[in-house]
Every structure is written in C-alpha cells, then in structure tokens.
Amino acid sequence: xxxxxxxxxxxxxxxxxxxxxxxxxxxxxxxxxxxxxxxxxxxxxxxxxxxxxxxxxxxxxxxxxxxxxxxxxxxxxxxxxxxxxxxxxxxxxxxxxxxxxxxxxxxxxxxxxxxxxxxxxxxxxxxxxxxxxxxxxxxxxxxxxxxxxxxxxxxxxxxxxxxxxxxxxxxxxxxxxxxxxxxxxxxxxxxxxxxxxxxxxxxxxxxxxxxxxxxxxxxxxxxxxxxxxxxxxxxxxxxxxxxxxxxxxxxxxxxxxxxxxxxxxxxxxxxxxxxxxxxxxxxxxxxxxxxxxxxxxxxxxxxxxxxxxxxxxxxxxxxxxxxxxxxxxxxxxxxxxxxxxxxxxxxxxxxxxxxxxxxxxxxxxxxxxxxxxxxxxxxxxxxxxxxxxxxxxxxxxxxxxxxxxxxxxxxxxxxxxxxxxxxxxxxxxxxxxxxxxxxxxxxxxxxxxxxxxxxxxx
Ligand code: HEM
Numbered sequence: 001x002x003x004x005x006x007x008x009x010x011x012x013x014x015x016x017x018x019x020x021x022x023x024x025x026x027x028x029x030x031x032x033x034x035x036x037x038x039x040x041x042x043x044x045x046x047x048x049x050x051x052x053x054x055x056x057x058x059x060x061x062x063x064x065x066x067x068x069x070x071x072x073x074x075x076x077x078x079x080x081x082x083x084x085x086x087x088x089x090x091x092x093x094x095x096x097x098x099x100x101x102x103x104x105x106x107x108x109x110x111x112x113x114x115x116x117x118x119x120x121x122x123x124x125x126x127x128x129x130x131x132x133x134x135x136x137x138x139x140x141x142x143x144x145x146x147x148x149x150x151x152x153x154x155x156x157x158x159x160x161x162x163x164x165x166x167x168x169x170x171x172x173x174x175x176x177x178x179x180x181x182x183x184x185x186x187x188x189x190x191x192x193x194x195x196x197x198x199x200x201x202x203x204x205x206x207x208x209x210x211x212x213x214x215x216x217x218x219x220x221x222x223x224x225x226x227x228x229x230x231x232x233x234x235x236x237x238x239x240x241x242x243x244x245x246x247x248x249x250x251x252x253x254x255x256x257x258x259x260x261x262x263x264x265x266x267x268x269x270x271x272x273x274x275x276x277x278x279x280x281x282x283x284x285x286x287x288x289x290x291x292x293x294x295x296x297x298x299x300x301x302x303x304x305x306x307x308x309x310x311x312x313x314x315x316x317x318x319x320x321x322x323x324x325x326x327x328x329x330x331x332x333x334x335x336x337x338x339x340x341x342x343x344x345x346x347x348x349x350x351x352x353x354x355x356x357x358x359x360x361x362x363x364x365x366x367x368x369x370x371x372x373x374x375x376x377x378x379x380x381x382x383x384x385x386x387x388x389x390x391x392x393x394x395x396x397x398x399x400x401x402x403x404x405x406x407x408x409x410x411x412x413x414x415x416x417x418x419x420x421x422x423x424x425x426x427x428x429x430x431x432x433x434x435x436x437x438x439x440x441x442x443x444x445x446x447x448x449x450x451x452x453x454x455x456x457x458x
Pocket of ligand 1: 096097098108115159262263264266267268270271274330331334335395396397398400401402403404405406408409
C-alpha cells in the first residue's frame, strides 16, 4: 500500500492537547524528539500541533519517513517557505535547501562533487594531521575541556581546509552566532524576527558576509592569475565559483555569499554536536570504550592509514557513531509545506499547510529497535541490521534534500573520533556525569559538557 493512504472520508488531523495560549510551544522547546514520539504514540502518524501561535501538521513514524522518498512525497512536499527568510535576509535569489524540483536538482548538481566523499580522496592523512593540531591547541593535558566548543573549532579547521583551502578560525564565533539566529528566527521561527535587530546578530552577519566576500575575491584573484585548476584539484569553492563564471543564471552574484559559506552553516553545528555526543556515549560505556580503543590502536598502528573501506575496519566505533546518531539526532524533524491537497494516513492535508515530518520518531520505536533507549552498538551488524528496516533510520534526513555532505560527514566523524580516542586519555568530568542536552539551535550536548584530559595515549 502506498504511504498516502486513501480513506473513504479523509478526516481532519487530531489536535494535540496543549496550553490555552502557548499550545505546544513549551513541550517543543523542552524536548522536541520526546514530544514528537509522544504525539505519535497518542495520536498516530498524523496530528496537529500549535507552536508560537502557528499551527503545523506533524506527520511521523515509518509511514512519514518512507513517504519523503516516494514520488508522491516529492510532489506533495516543498521546502521553499522555510528558507525564504534566509534568502531574503541575505539578498539572495535561492539557496540549495530552499529549492524544489528541477531548480533544486540544478544546484545539487553544481555542488555534488565538492560536498562528496570524493573531495577528500587522498587526503585522509591530512585530515588526521589537522585533527591532531586541534587536539594540541584546544585539548591541553591536565585541563577540563568544554567538548562542544572544542569540536566546533575542529570542524571549521577540517572543513575549511578540505573544502575551501583555508580554515577561518577567527570567524568561528560569528558563524556560530549567525547559525543560531538563522535557525531560530528565520528557519524554524521559534524566536521573533525582532531579534535580528540585535547588535550581536548584526555584527555576526556582517562578519559572515565579510568571510564570504573574502573567499569570493581570493578565488577570483587566483582564477584571473592562474586560470582553471586541473579537475582533480577542484574543491567545493571551485565548483560554486566556476558555475558563477560560466552559468551566471544558475549561480548569480547575489547567491554567492550564502552558498559559499554554506558548508560552515551545514557542517559546523551538525558535526560538532554529533562528535560531542559520541565522546559522551563512548566514555560513558566502558565496554564500548574498550572495544573502540582496541580498534583504533590497530587502525593507526602503522602510522599512515589506508583509505580503503575505512568504515568497515572500525565496526565498534562505527556502531557507536550510528547508535549515538540514532539516540541524539541533530535533525529531529524536517520542515516542509504541503505543495497540494493530499490525504496522508486517512487525514486531509491542505495545500499551504506547514508540516513537520518527524523522520527521527522511528529511532525510538520498539517496532524498529528492541529496547530502544538502550545504547547498543551491535544493532548495526549484518546479522541484526535493525536500521535497515524501511524508514527506521534517518539521521541524515530523507528524500530529495537528504544531506548532501553525508558521505563526507561519515568519514570526517569516523576519522575525528578514531583519532580522538587513539591520541587522548579522557574521562567524563565529573566521572559519573549524566549528559545534559540543549535543543536550540541544534539539539545536542549542553555547552557545559566537559571531559578531563588525563594525558596522551600516543
Ligand atoms: C552529523 C553530521 C550531519 C548530519 C546529521 C546532517 C544532517 C542533515 C539533514 C537531516 C539534512 C536535511 C535537511 C532537510 O531535509 O531539510 C541535511 C542537509 C544538508 N547537509 Fe547535512 N548533516 C551533517 C553534516 C553535513 C556536512 C559536514 C555537510 C557539508 C560540509 C553537510 C551538508 C549538507 C547540505 C549541503 C545539505 C542540503 C541538501 C539539500 O537541501 O539538498 N551536512 N543534513
């Protein structure tokens, strides 16, 4: 049966109980994952929720996750409205995340190679040495390190060098602030627009624009001097800028700043929150830690690492990464607008209706993952493969907007964590620490989460 289930009479989705004026705003602010799972349990795959005075339809569960990837899903859902605020704020015409159909495909084609795993082929050892440099700089022996900010610096160092050729560490704080406002005010609209008048945001935005303009001008100067690079040396910035030079209708000047700084917006908080969460889960589970250490010691035993089948050579660490991304998803739901009237699971959804698609709800369902709240890194072995059930596992989203940096992020995360546990002797601080989480702008460990650096293992 198709995900869009025709019912004889399509019903209005049930309204989720909430407070008189606030609706479900507080439940969302406190723990959106839990709130969406509870809605699914009590109301089924379709319901209506009220956040900050606006009504959204929530579709979730396996039905919704698989629906995203079907032709019907592509026809029925669009992304435009949620990214319009960002497009307007930066004076652009379009951004990758906010386009649909052919226009979206055109932009994805421009950036596909630059964002892919191929873009770091032959550079794994370089990534390792960038990562080692971050540990030397930000993780001094004998200190307690705030993991999330340390990971944010590491990600900008890695992505900057690999994807763009330079690591703009002096812009990390501004990128972080800009992301906070972009996501909270412009995309998810959990905060009022008036906040964009704050000097803190205005300064951060100006600095991000300055970073973008510097990247554009540096590229143009080099291009005028040396011409096109050989194909095997091109990075994401070359892909974007060459599209601008050769097809200005596809990549007009107005769209350059927001596109060229895109990898930081897309990669910084996602990878930093995920790697911080993995640091916690591995240190929290001694048996997992033991298996991971054994594996990473073997991985780096010969100094240089070989790139072949990297992820398959570290199954315990890969299991820990996947399990952490199941339990601490950074994208709890995807936000969309109904592109036309349609019926989902017997409920009528109208054109223009704003929707949350709760793709991470199945991560917490007993039907997909027995004992779903237990951290179990062996769920992903060939024999069990619990994540392979259709619709069960979506940390990188679903459908046409599925994370374009997924294969790159997988390598980046695996190498960073392998190197962290290989190099550093760490413990939670305090040792029995129970993770506190935050929800905005990206769900993940609270900034107060710390580890103590006891020494170097290697
Ligand atoms: C933990 C790591 C990451 C996770 C969990 C993650 C997750 C996601 C999710 C869920 C989406 C879909 C959003 C939607 O449908 O509305 C997405 C989109 C995207 N991600 Fe990632 N991401 C990660 C890392 C990265 C990195 C490192 C990059 C690149 C440097 C990247 C680049 C992108 C891009 C360009 C898109 C937009 C795709 C499109 O709209 O077609 N991501 N990501």
